[in-house]
Amino acid sequence: MTTASAPGKVYLFGEHAVVYGEPAVPSAISRRARVTAERRADSRLRVHAEDLSLDGFTVEYSGETDSTPDVDVSPGLVRAAMGYVDAAVSQAREATDAPEAGFDITIESEIPLGAGLGSSAAVVVAGIEAATRELGVELGTEEIADRAYRAEHEVQEGQASRADTFCSATGGAVRVEGEDCRAIEAPDLPFVIGFDGGAGDTGELVAGVRELRERYPFAASTVETIGDLVRQGERALAEGDLEELGTLMDFNHGLLSSLGVSSRSLDRMVWAARDAGAHGAKLTGAGGGGCIVALDPTDGTESALGFTPGCEEGFRAELDDEGVRVE
Numbered sequence: 666m667t668t669a670s671a672p673g674k675v676y677l678f679g680e681h682a683v684v685y686g687e688p689a690v691p692s693a694i695s696r697r698a699r700v701t702a703e704r705r706a707d708s709r710l711r712v713h714a715e716d717l718s719l720d721g722f723t724v725e726y727s728g729e730t731d732s733t734p735d736v737d738v739s740p741g742l743v744r745a746a747m748g749y750v751d752a753a754v755s756q757a758r759e760a761t762d763a764p765e766a767g768f769d770i771t772i773e774s775e776i777p778l779g780a781g782l783g784s785s786a787a788v789v790v791a792g793i794e795a796a797t798r799e800l801g802v803e804l805g806t807e808e809i810a811d812r813a814y815r816a817e818h819e820v821q822e823g824q825a826s827r828a829d830t831f832c833s834a835t836g837g838a839v840r841v842e843g844e845d846c847r848a849i850e851a852p853d854l855p856f857v858i859g860f861d862g863g864a865g866d867t868g869e870l871v872a873g874v875r876e877l878r879e880r881y882p883f884a885a886s887t888v889e890t891i892g893d894l895v896r897q898g899e900r901a902l903a904e905g906d907l908e909e910l911g912t913l914m915d916f917n918h919g920l921l922s923s924l925g926v927s928s929r930s931l932d933r934m935v936w937a938a939r940d941a942g943a944h945g946a947k948l949t950g951a952g953g954g955g956c957i958v959a960l961d962p963t964d965g966t967e968s969a970l971g972f973t974p975g976c977e978e979g980f981r982a983e984l985d986d987e988g989v990r991v992e
């Protein structure tokens with residue numbers, strides 16, 4: 666039995682635009698997904714995912730062809746929910762040259778699902794590490810990141826960047842532009858996260874931005890403008906200029922909003938943070954619902970979020986320098 670964990674992340678800048686080759690800067694945070702893999706004698710896959718929003722369930726099946734989940738929800742919903750775990754196990758089988766390997770998989774996660782904190786990437790990264798180690802193979806961090814990217818790419822129907830999976834695999838703050846992924850220096854950042862209790866569908870939201878880009882040249886320009894903003898943000902990050910970082914985060918939120926990926930509750934939380942004196946605030950991740958991230962060294966934003974209609978939880982998050990690890 667092997668357990669591995671990997672962190673979630675927030676985007677300082679650049680989500681969505683990163684899918685089209687613009688740079689982005691995500692940062693790992695100290696909330697983790699833990700995946701335990703135990704080799705089975707047969708080639709079946711049994712997944713126990715307590716925190717999955719389908720109310721905690723166990724699925725047992727042998728593969729895509731004859732999946733018969735023993736749960737009281739529609740098979741379509743279960744397949745959609747289990748796609749990332751399936752893809753992680755496929756990558757682990759391929760990496761270890763063990764196409765028939767079966768596992769009992771248990772997932773425990775502190776990262777809300779579909780909320781912009783990279784739960785899918787953390788589950789995939791930790792899943793690949795746990796399953797490959799269980800088979801006695803030690804992959805390097807770069808390979809885990811690459812295979813996790815391929816898994817997300819497959820589940821999100823070809824619409825994924827390397828940002829979430831690279832960040833979750835390596836930890837810390839990173840910069841991703843197309844294939845180019847690297848760690849970057851970051852000062853201590855006073856992240857405050859607001860969570861509306863909801864979720865967005867990453868695949869659908871990315872597809873929505875793609876349509877806008879194809880339909881309107883100014884939407885394509887908006888995506889490029891986000892790239893310009895990220896380059897400016899990198900300079901502010903290197904200088905540790907929190908005020909400038911905040912201003913750029915506010916701007917980034919406006920551009921994401923114009924691309925249709927914000928929501929009423931995300932906007933409310935962003936405004937609550939700004940009114941409370943945060944340096945800046947924006948939605949993080951795919952959007953549609955879920956989380957915002959603000960920069961605020963004071964208690965202002967956290968307490969304001971406590972009184973914001975539509976906000977379920979406000980909490981502080983530390984940058985996590987540690988990526989995937991065996992527990």
Ligand SMILES: Nc1ncnc2c1ncn2[C@@H]1O[C@H](COP(=O)(O)OP(=O)(O)OP(=O)(O)O)[C@@H](O)[C@H]1O
Binds near residue numbers: 747865952
């Ligand atoms: N604890 C978990 N157990 C099982 N599967 C999980 C768990 N957490 C996440 N997943 C998988 O990840 C999916 C959510 O991924 P999605 O990309 O939509 O959101 P996210 O990664 O949380 O947010 P974002 O990509 O915007 O940062 C879930 O539907 C499920 O398939």
Ligand SMILES: C[C@@](O)(CCO)CC(=O)[O-]
Binds near residue numbers: 682683867949
């Ligand atoms: C929306 C997106 O940019 C980030 C989701 O966390 C999608 C991706 O990069 O794969």
Ligand SMILES: [Mg+2]
Binds near residue numbers: 784785
């Ligand atoms: Mg995701």
